[in-house]
Amino acid sequence: MTTLFTRVYVYDSAHESGLFGPTDVLIEGNTITGIGTDVAPVAGADVRVIDGKNHQILLPGLINAHFHSPANHLKGSLPSLPLELFMLYESPVDAELAPTPREAYLRTMLAALEMLRTGTTTVQDDAFLMPYPTPEIIDAVMQAYADCGIRASVALDQPELAEDQKLPYLSRNTDAAFVDSLAAPPPLDSAGLLGMYDYLLERWHGSHGGRLTAAVSVSAPQRVSVPYFEAIDDLSRRWGIPLFAHMLETKVQRALATEQPRFAGRSLVQYTADLGLLSERMNVIHAVWTDDRDLALIAEAGAVIAHNPVSNLRLGSGVAPFRRMKDFGIPVALGIDEAICDDSANLWGVVKTAGLIHNVSGLDSDLWPTAGEVLDSLWAGGAAALLQADRLGAVREGYLADLTLLDLHGAAFTPFNDLRGQLVYCESGSDVVVTMVDGRVVFEAGSVTTVDEDALLAEAREHFAGKLPVVQRARAAAGTVYPHYQAIVREAAAADLGMNRWIGTR
Incomplete structure (x- = not known):
């Protein structure tokens, strides 16, 4: 052609x-x-x-460097809440919420169509496929991307440790039944998850002329064991693909340094570096509560930071230190995060927010992001995140x-x-x-030229309207543990951790 x-x-x-x-x-x-x-x-x-x-x-073409497709059908459905509370309602546990392959296909397509309409040509999808990934659901997600024509790099964002390994301050909780419930293992163990990666890589990586590729994900360092983290890093190295890791998105995650013994006073970035797993293949996602030591380690490793300013605002996570990231020479990419905490799959809103939010940093106006720096993040940073800076991000x-x-x-x-x-x-x-x-x-x-957009949207409207009562019931059940998670968020908020990423506070 x-x-x-x-x-x-x-x-x-x-x-x-x-x-x-x-x-x-x-x-x-x-x-x-x-x-x-x-x-x-x-x-x-x-x-x-x-x-x-x-x-x-x-x-x-615009590059959406960080995204989670499984929540595409839930945009606008939740109030703004801190991440740890938001996640209770975003992906509550209920067997009836497990998607069929067709549902996974439709919800993936919803955002893909919006991205193509607004000029986004590439998405990095860190897909959390609840309750766990299967070949049929992986195929549905990848087939949606194949059919619509977008360029997609897809990872499986799944925890591999029990919930009690991911949270601080649990020793203060006097509800033994609640604390005990957090020790339950996740629904698929490391061997099962690695088996799903074998399937994803062998079936889909490099397919459709290289337009569809695989990435790998640990979700976050606190959510996985060291052996699993090492196995994921090995896949990244052998296949030459990005590794996604959420780090220091919230103040709660910063508190893990002193409140979880395995981190021994180290931030999640420092912990990862000490393991030898912070590399040039890593996308460090969010990095809101990083300090200069963290940023120096990220820069030394040659990693990329995926900046999600709209999501950070929606969840009250804070304002990332954009100027310090640039001072350290770190490539910064831009991401939507997901449609439920951006309430859109239109990347232009992220571009504008990145150009505005850092103006309230208190820095001299000469240090505010320029429009050119924001566009450099959109294109050059996005291409670097994909490990494809030599062929994407420029005309x-x-x-x-x-x-x-x-x-x-x-x-x-x-x-x-x-x-x-x-x-x-x-x-x-x-x-x-x-x-x-x-x-x-x-x-x-x-119009999107590759699929029957009207028919797909009509099918999605009908399907997800029928699923809404199940979502509402599961969210009501999740509310029973809300006070326990809220106590964790509030304790972290009150803690003096030697830094602040919130504005308008005393």
Whole structure:
């Protein structure tokens, strides 16, 4: 397949204005093969021409560097709560909530369609498949990504330790029955989880021309044993794929350093580094409650931080130290986290929030993020998180043709003042004209072109409306342990841990 974009502007991070053109861009197969007014397809090739009309701009496709697809159908359904409380209602335990393969397919597709409509071409899905992953559910998730045409890297985000190993302050709890209940093992042990990774890797990694890939995940260091963490790291090394690890998202997680003996006063980052498992393949997710020692270790390892500012606000986790991350030279990527704590799969809201939230850090305004830094996180940081910085994140010859065509005559750019500023602070995704993934147009003229979008959305509406009473019943049952988790959150909030990532506090 050959596509020629004519009379388009092209985003260029090195250019003073952020763009050049009008020019032409030639796509042959899944690769950008030429940029310039003199590019021409091979004689006799079947060429599709897309005219940019001298007012449309080709951007790199947006990269959603951190996401959890299993909650796609629950957006807007919960009030804002701290993570430890939010998770009780996000994925409560109930046998009737175990999804069928079709349900897993539909809920994955919900966000994928929204991402394609708004110009996101790549997603890193850290999928927690409750109660545990099976081949049938893995296939359903991957098939949804295969069918819609998005580029996806998918891991299995599952805990491998009992709940009592993940929480601080349990020794203060006088409800023995509650504490004892936390010692129950997770539904699938390490051998079972590694077996599911074998299936994911062998069945799906590199499929569909390399558009679908596997990643690996420990969920978080406090949620897994050292042998399992080492086994996951070994898979990451042998297959050359990213390893996802949530670290220091909340103050409760910072408190684990002194409240869980196995951490021996070390933060989760320091603990991971001491194990020799903090590497250039790791996506350190959130990193809100990190200090300079943590950031130095992340930088030394060459790891990437996945920054999720909307989720951090929704859950009250705090404001991540973005400027310090950049000071240490750490690549920062941007992520939605999940549709239930962003309430959208539109990455433009994350872009704008990243450009705004750090302005209340108390730092001098010269140290606030620039629009260019935010866009660098979106594209270069996202590509680094995928371990594909040599072929994604730029409109450049030899790079993969993952592209977003935006109309500069749209509301966000009228009048046209500054490209970077208007991309970060004004664009909402409404000006996306074409989304291309791997050289294939997957969204244009207001519709996703790869699937019957209307039929899928209608099916999803009917299916999940029928499931809602089960969700509500399970959430009511989860409320019985709410006071115990709330006590943990409140104790951490009151603790002096030598740092603060909240604003507006005394």
